[in-house]
Amino acid sequence: MNSVLSNKKTILIFMLPASLIFLFIVIAPIFISGYYSSLEWNGIGKGVFIGLENYKNLFFGKTNLFYGAIWNSLLLAALSVFIQLPLAFLFARILAGGITGEGFFRTVYFIPVIVSTVVIGQMWLKIYNPQYGLLNQFLEAIGLGSWKQEWLGNKDIALGSVFVPLLWQYVGYHILLFYAGMKTVPQELIEAARIDGASHTRITFNIVVPYIISIIEICVILAVIGSLKTFDLIYVITGGGPLHATEVPTTLMFNTIFHRVDYGYGSAMAMFIIFECLVLTIGIRKIFGRLSYDN
Amino acid sequence: MKLLRKGKLLRKGFKLTALLVLAVMVLAGCQEKDESADSASADDGPTTIKVWTLWTDTTDDVNAVAFRKALESAKTDLPDIAIEHDATQNEAYKTKIKTAMAADEVPDVFFAWGAGFVKQFVDAGKVEPLDAYMEDGTADRLKGGANTNFMFDGKTYGITFSQWVASLYCNKALFDEYGVKIPETYDELMQAVRTFNANDVIPITVGGKEKWPAMFWQNAFAVRTAGADTCNAALAGEASFDTPEFVRSAELLANLVEEEAFVDGALGLDYNESGALYLEGQAAMYYMGNWFAGDIAGHDSDIAENTVAARFPVIPNAKGDETQYLGGSIDGLSVSANSEHKQAAATVAKYLMEQVARNLAAAGEGLPTWNTEDVASEKSNPVIDQIKSQISNSTGYVLAWDTFLSGADADDHKNYVASIFGQELSPEQFATLMQDMN
Numbered sequence: 001m002n003s004v005l006s007n008k009k010t011i012l013i014f015m016l017p018a019s020l021i022f023l024f025i026v027i028a029p030i031f032i033s034g035y036y037s038s039l040e041w042n043g044i045g046k047g048v049f050i051g052l053e054n055y056k057n058l059f060f061g062k063t064n065l066f067y068g069a070i071w072n073s074l075l076l077a078a079l080s081v082f083i084q085l086p087l088a089f090l091f092a093r094i095l096a097g098g099i100t101g102e103g104f105f106r107t108v109y110f111i112p113v114i115v116s117t118v119v120i121g122q123m124w125l126k127i128y129n130p131q132y133g134l135l136n137q138f139l140e141a142i143g144l145g146s147w148k149q150e151w152l153g154n155k156d157i158a159l160g161s162v163f164v165p166l167l168w169q170y171v172g173y174h175i176l177l178f179y180a181g182m183k184t185v186p187q188e189l190i191e192a193a194r195i196d197g198a199s200h201t202r203i204t205f206n207i208v209v210p211y212i213i214s215i216i217e218i219c220v221i222l223a224v225i226g227s228l229k230t231f232d233l234i235y236v237i238t239g240g241g242p243l244h245a246t247e248v249p250t251t252l253m254f255n256t257i258f259h260r261v262d263y264g265y266g267s268a269m270a271m272f273i274i275f276e277c278l279v280l281t282i283g284i285r286k287i288f289g290r291l292s293y294d295n
Numbered sequence: 296m297k298l299l300r301k302g303k304l305l306r307k308g309f310k311l312t313a314l315l316v317l318a319v320m321v322l323a324g325c326q327e328k329d330e331s332a333d334s335a336s337a338d339d340g341p342t343t344i345k346v347w348t349l350w351t352d353t354t355d356d357v358n359a360v361a362f363r364k365a366l367e368s369a370k371t372d373l374p375d376i377a378i379e380h381d382a383t384q385n386e387a388y389k390t391k392i393k394t395a396m397a398a399d400e401v402p403d404v405f406f407a408w409g410a411g412f413v414k415q416f417v418d419a420g421k422v423e424p425l426d427a428y429m430e431d432g433t434a435d436r437l438k439g440g441a442n443t444n445f446m447f448d449g450k451t452y453g454i455t456f457s458q459w460v461a462s463l464y465c466n467k468a469l470f471d472e473y474g475v476k477i478p479e480t481y482d483e484l485m486q487a488v489r490t491f492n493a494n495d496v497i498p499i500t501v502g503g504k505e506k507w508p509a510m511f512w513q514n515a516f517a518v519r520t521a522g523a524d525t526c527n528a529a530l531a532g533e534a535s536f537d538t539p540e541f542v543r544s545a546e547l548l549a550n551l552v553e554e555e556a557f558v559d560g561a562l563g564l565d566y567n568e569s570g571a572l573y574l575e576g577q578a579a580m581y582y583m584g585n586w587f588a589g590d591i592a593g594h595d596s597d598i599a600e601n602t603v604a605a606r607f608p609v610i611p612n613a614k615g616d617e618t619q620y621l622g623g624s625i626d627g628l629s630v631s632a633n634s635e636h637k638q639a640a641a642t643v644a645k646y647l648m649e650q651v652a653r654n655l656a657a658a659g660e661g662l663p664t665w666n667t668e669d670v671a672s673e674k675s676n677p678v679i680d681q682i683k684s685q686i687s688n689s690t691g692y693v694l695a696w697d698t699f700l701s702g703a704d705a706d707d708h709k710n711y712v713a714s715i716f717g718q719e720l721s722p723e724q725f726a727t728l729m730q731d732m733n
Contacts, residue, residue: 042415042419042702043393043394043396043397044393044396044397044415044416044419044421045418045419125565125568128563129564129568130558130559130560130563130564131558131559131572131577150559150560150563151560151563152504152560152563153503153559153560153561153562153563153564154560154563155562155717158563238504238563239504239505241503241504241506241562241563241713242503242504242562242563242713242717243562243710243713243714243717243719244710255706258389258390258393259389259702259705259706260702260703260706261393261415261701261702261703262702262703263397
């Protein structure tokens with residue numbers, strides 16, 4: 001077996017199908033998008049080569065919707081890392097600590113992840129509805145009628161309103177990842193620490209966190225990348241509105257390509273999103289590389 | 296012990312997977328598969344013609360019901376042709392057809408909106424002119440001007456089945472309850488808004504999330520302030536938007552917004568939610584196309600009896616009078632220039648459109664663009680009857696602007712009107728920005 005796997009030819013043959021698929025459905029489209037981004041093209045007729053004009057418009061154009069969209073997605077990434085992940089970690093720690101109904105809660109928290117985003121979007125639309133929505137009705141019922149809002153219609157709070165379901169949806173996913181990691185921490189280590197009089201907090205930060213640092217890294221990367229390319233839930237709930245208040249780069253890209261039929265400009269946005277994700281992933285890996293080295 | 300735990304975990308994992316599979320299956324089940332798409336037997340005999348439409352909902356949507364009937368009758372009336380029908384929801388359909396156009400995978404016959412939408416495909420040479428196919432007497436059975444919005448350079452690129460027109464639906468029960476008159480002028484509209492607001496009734500509901508229902512309001516005001524001819528000329532780039540008339544159209548809307556005439560959170564409400572407020576009797580007025588009459592008639596309440604389909608209020612001393620409307624004939628079928636069976640495809644398009652028009656006439660729904668006087672209507676929709684008698688003396692139509700314009704212009708226009716709703720744009724700025732397009 002070992003001799004088979006050490007044969008370079010065999011490796012090549014076994015890797016070939018996967019590599020080809022990867023090449024044609026991931027790498028090639030990126031390059032094709034790169035080419036499209038240099039065109040002025042409505043997607044149907046013939047494109048005209050215009051070089052870097054689309055990128056110039058993207059960054060220095062007179063309507064600067066794109067900056068707002070990037071800002072929104074970065075804000076979401078920050079909230080994801082600093083609110084969603086700590087929350088998931090806390091829940092995972094409690095679950096992994098072995099409480100009654102461990103399996104039950106694990107499944108419950110995971111449900112939002114497996115439910116279709118469109119369903120979740122529709123559900124939150126009903127919750128936020130200003131007339132008969134659950135949220136406004138609830139506020140009314142507990143005597144906080146003055147707090148009632150047009151949750152998705154007011155451009156000042158709509159962004160916050162869409163972030164809540166976005167963060168809520170994937171908490172369960174991160175709980176599961178953290179939970180799986182925590183289960184690999186040797187019990188002897190924790191028991192020994194406990195005998196030595198270490199508190200829960202101490203055990204968490206000095207044993208659990210260092211032990212699962214690689215999982216935390218994966219979670220942070222997933223959360224950041226997921227935030228930067230989030231699309232479906234925002235598309236369903238607000239479609240980027242009202243008045244572009246909840247626009248993220250992907251919704252703007254979709255609108256540019258399919259409603260404004262400007263494939264070139266939209267592709268330039270797509271290229272930026274790819275580039276942005278790549279840079280941030282490398283950045284996060286660098287930070288965590290240093291962290292795990294310190295430990 | 297460890298093994299046991301593992302077993303437990305596995306079982307849990309299995310349950311989770313099962314749940315996931317179930318969810319996927321349920322979702323897959325939701326995607327309704329079209330019966331007529333089942334054409335396994337079409338390999339030798341009949342010619343297969345692929346048809347794409349946006350008629351997915353065959354319960355409430357009167358057009359979809361009429362179309363489904365036409366598909367059924369086509370099986371016997373067109374024995375040599377097998378129709379393979381595929382339906383996609385409105386917004387998704389726009390994306391789908393554009394993607395198909397880009398990839399040259401257009402079906403033989405496809406649903407299209409006239410004016411701006413189909414123009415981009417016509418310009419790219421993807422649509423077949425149908426004039427030659429209509430010389431068999433088809434043209435005589437169509438009402439005059441039925442396909443105007445599909446005409447480019449004197450050629451017809453699509454066949455319509457009905458026209459649309461927007462009306463101000465008023466809930467008479469609410470108007471009577473608070474002693475308000477159904478508005479005929481702008482001042483009366485304002486008066487109604489104030490009274491309803493004072494009594495905690497939503498004066499006007501509008502779905503601003505999709506932007507086009509909100510856009511209707513400015514468009515309708517423009518039909519009144521500038522008149523249909525000027526609107527059409529400006530949209531075609533032959534007249535200016537930067538005139539007092541168009542500024543006024545935006546100003547009248549801004550005044551309504553100022554007066555809180557529209558439902559709270561209008562910019563976050565989608566089309567269905569906003570319509571529901573009217574159907575449930577919570578909102579007094581709703582400005583929408585005649586397709587909404589079908590929803591009114593199909594709703595389980597007395598809203599159908601209480602609905603008065605009023606003309607859009609007139610503006611005193613303005614160019615447009617009450618016989619001009621926001622509407623037109625813009626929904627139709629086009630034939631792909633790349634189709635392998637153009638003759639058969641044209642036959643299908645002609646047949647389906649005529650049958651849909653006749654089926655609509657029989658059901659007492661819609662405003663057919665074909666001569667359907669010989670069709671005996673089985674039932675009638677009182678709201679549609681009101682609209683029909685109103686438009687019998689119409690003197691002008693303006694299409695919804697986002698369908699007349701195309702691509703970026705249409706999107707910009709909708710955003711500008713949304714900005715008026717959001718009080719971010721002044722009427723003067725609106726007119727200037729619109730003129731920048733021309």
